[in-house]
Amino acid sequence: MPKKVVPEAARRRRKPTKLGVVLSEQLIVETALRLLQQPSREGLTVRRLGAALGADPSSLYRYFRGADDLTLAIADALIGRAMRGWRGTGDWRSDLRELGVRIYSAYLAHPQAAVLTASRVSGRAHEIAADEAILGVLRSAGLPDPEVVRVYHAFIDQTLAFAALDAAGLALPHSARAADEAVWQATYARLPAETHPHIAATAPLLVAHMNDSAYPVALDMLLDNAAATLARTRRAAGGSGAGSGGDGARAE
Structure with missing residues (x-):
């Protein structure tokens, strides 16, 4: 006998998590966006997202078919x-x-x-x-x-x-971003016109605009x-x- 299809609404969790919140697709996505703003070597994982919501990671699969489905959301x-x-x-x-x-x-x-x-x-x-x-x-x-x-x-x-x-x-980490931005002034602006005439001619403009x-x-x-x-x-x-x-x- 074919397995009965459970309506989507019935698959949603209504019981609050350990943190007292009721899971929803919107809450999960908003929490994922918040976690992505925070530096972490793990990146965005189902385990980390579940912990942030106070929920068992497996409960997230009630709302998303997998990590890629969450990415699309x-x-x-x-x-x-x-x-x-x-x-x-x-x-x-x-x-x-x-x-x-x-x-x-x-x-x-x-x-x-x-x-x-x-x-x-x-x-x-x-x-x-x-x-x-x-x-x-x-x-x-x-x-x-x-x-x-x-x-x-x-x-x-x-x-x-x-x-x-x-x-x-x-x-990028702040130090890496700052180092990249400094290259225009520290390197390009110092190249001599004898070897790099076009860069030398436009160097002030490059310094002024290339980090924007x-x-x-x-x-x-x-x-x-x-x-x-x-x-x-x-x-x-x-x-x-x-x-x-x-x-x-x-x-x-």
């Missing part, structure tokens, strides 16, 4: 934090820029979690809602669907790639490209070529 939670309270304004460029900054900032607020999850595709509710919002912004601008997908692909991959890169730097994230610049470059594509599309369709929010000046 953490990824979705970060996207959910990014999207919290977001409302479109109707200015596609402004809206898309805000979405990029929100997602990037949400990951940077949790560097260890960002390193763990930025490359993952969860297919969960918050991720789907974010994708729907981004695609909606691009389609509302008037881009043809092939261009919508091209820009969306570059936009989300660029945002998450910068989030992972910059989060990895923040996740390039994400805002890269994001504006991507938006410039999207605005130019939109202007070309409108010209081809017999439109004026002027983009929303002053895009025409940028696109020409």
